Amino acid sequence: MTTHAERIAPVAQQIAQFHKTQTPFRIYHGSTNSTRQLPLTQTNTISTAHLNNVLSVDPITKTIRVEPNVPMDALVAATLPHNLVPLVVMEFPGITAGGGFSGTSGESSSFRHGFFDATVTQIEIILGNGEIRTASRTQDPDLFAAAASAFGTMGVVTMLEIQCRDVAQPYVELSYLPAPSMPAAMALFRALTADPKVDYLDGIVFAKDHIVVCAGRLSPPPDPSSPNPNPNPNPPKIQHFTRPQDPWFYLHARKSAPPYSPSSPSPQEPTKKDLIPLKDYLFRYDRGAFWTGRYAFSYFLTPFNRITRYILDYFMHTRVMYHALHASGHAAQYLIQDVAVPYAATTAFLEWLDRKQNFGAYPIWLCPLR
Template sequence: MDAHKEEVARISERVQAFQRSSTPFRIYHGSTLSTRDSVRQRDRIIDTSRLSHVIRFNTQEKTVLVEPNVPMDALVDATLREGLLPKVVMELPNITVGGGFAGTSGESSSFRYGLFDRSMRGIEVVLGNGEIVWATGNREDPHRDLFFACAGSCGTLGVVTLLEMELIDAQPYVELEYKAVASVKEAVDVLQEAEQDPRVDYIDGILYSITSGVIMIGRLRAQPIEVADGIQSFDKPWDPWFYLDAEQILKRTEKGGKPYKQSIPTKSYLFRYDRGVFWGGGIAFKYFCMPFVTLTRRLLDPYMYSRTMIHALHRSGISSQAIIQDLGVPYESAEAFIEWTGEKTGFWPLWLCPVKPPPRDECSFSMANVDPDKTVLDVGIWGMGPRDRPRFVALNREFEAKVAELGGIKCLYAHAYYTEDEFWRIYDARKYTGLRRKYHAGSLPSIYDKVKVDLQGIAGPQSVRREETWGEWTSRKFWGTWPFGGLYGVASATKGLVIQSDFLLKK
């Protein structure tokens, strides 16, 4: 704990220096799972990359003190050694505790526990004036408003340096039941029925088309079940990718009519989407016109994990061409939204993940429009958009408008295509700006500044950044031409596999 206090004191001193000189700054974590451009300037950052330790467990109360830069896989390893697990574990192992808290992160246990931030008891925050405070959700806590507001704020209200997290009892296996569905309505019915079962620990689903999908219901187990296929894992080079295996199970269950069950080691289940990054790896194969078969997936396995693929995505510039959105809608709007999405884009598969919303008085400004009495169905939409930039922006804006029309919410880990007026009609501007003033956060970027993009004159001002120079236009056209950007991303990722490199800091 002494090393932690020394590091936080150093961060506090640097924040005070920025405040005295009125220098705007950003927080640098050393890694990102956001799909937004995240390049930082070395002289205008607060470096929290060394805050990467699990500090202390309280096994009686089932809590852990953890620094924000601890990734999910390291956290799971540490908690499993204590016979415990986080209530919510994001599906990609490189997502950090701080990133999950400051972003909007949910997973297959979120139907019961809500978003990842709902597992927190307290947070240590360095305010914009350098003051170090501990904030909790307790009603008598003077910083209660800060505690709830920091969730989903993308690091724009202060520098979170420590978190106290609630845990649950672990088991070595997850028994996963696969139920085939033939429509969105049937998928919603199965999800809602599973939510009511107190024995269920995990729920999510994959729609492979408007008429074919699978809902997966998980239960923590002390022993594996006895099945012919034995124990199935998804983290080794010779293992199948999870979504492909689920599709094969779907085809078998559609014919047989009975749900299928398998036992998966708990850690392998929690990170089952890591290899292939859900189905993003398939998009990479398509981009390079490579055969998408077992042999090529095995040969290229080192490139198919989220750490490597996110690196390549940023360095290649392809993230600016990809539609990567998690959009939450109420159950009653799910069928209309998914049908609209399928007709508009033809993107399949789609991911389904039910999320329990927070109570109204514990709601962050970023969840202001969510009905606390209605489960939100997160729909994961990932695919390549139009190469024409104005058409690409317009399509993303259509998604955002449709979600708002249906009473839903958008996760802000990705780009946002709202005008500023549109953004603050959805997210609580009055509450957010008041908190920024109260906690001296003016030197940090606002959340809109972090997530906005150039709207290409489609809406709002003609541009949200300066005009593009001839050199910038030439560079964008070159790297946007197939396959130059992709090859550069792969080369950079290869270097990162051999030599640890940093793609977030400007050289």
């Protein structure tokens, strides 16, 4: 097996040659979670597809070192045996560590820890002239800061050291809280952000008057033999989201917190709680790619129900869906857009989005960021 240094040496040599001949080039990662089509040829492309190895896990510093094409599911699989999990894990299992750093990636733990790049403590990067450098907050900090979210323009990242946290509890207890308006949802976000027991936080806008805020905390597995001094008449039930027979997460969230009305419970009280295995929670949006998988059913005039979702489950995972999107040429017809909006502007922004001439489509994902 080749060493990491042996794997990156040809990449550095090729970049140096492109620099010598002043040839612009692109990077081929082997897979993509982008909806954009990129023109790639053998004469203008450097492949880093082979840089997909986990290098080390350090339980003392709670860090993991990986090459850039290690995907999120492999990252989690490497850390969990050490009772660790990365501070931020993107919602699709095929998103890579390098893509999360060089792009701008957030998830439901980002209200605590910021974007994924904020959890990276050190990088190795090949500059445009072929020079291999190491950068961190203390070593070459300007380069380290500039490389984050730079989409590869500062150089080719070849190694990342990522901060993790202890995770002795293998489940997430998730509460679904309905909100009747964007101001009410923002009030919930602010209150839950201030609660140190909350580890994960996001939301889904199904309509202007139907918003579901999802708040999660790490939790131990249920123990039927343990006496409960305060028995709960509706204890959390174990819920999965990664198997063919499981519901798509957004459909389950909508059902778990129906639209708020004066006769409903207070929006400050969760209407339902689930106990979700950690990996199921982290990749809960994989099946159906949030809700965009529903467009495939409409495109092929296929009924959208529990049975058809079960039968077509293989095709509804994001790795397959992204491949189909690019192979079909439909990438030019669809747009996925992330927008950062201050809390104070969310209501006005939703009002603008709600107009048919501007957007007028739901659901919309809400992800509070630090």
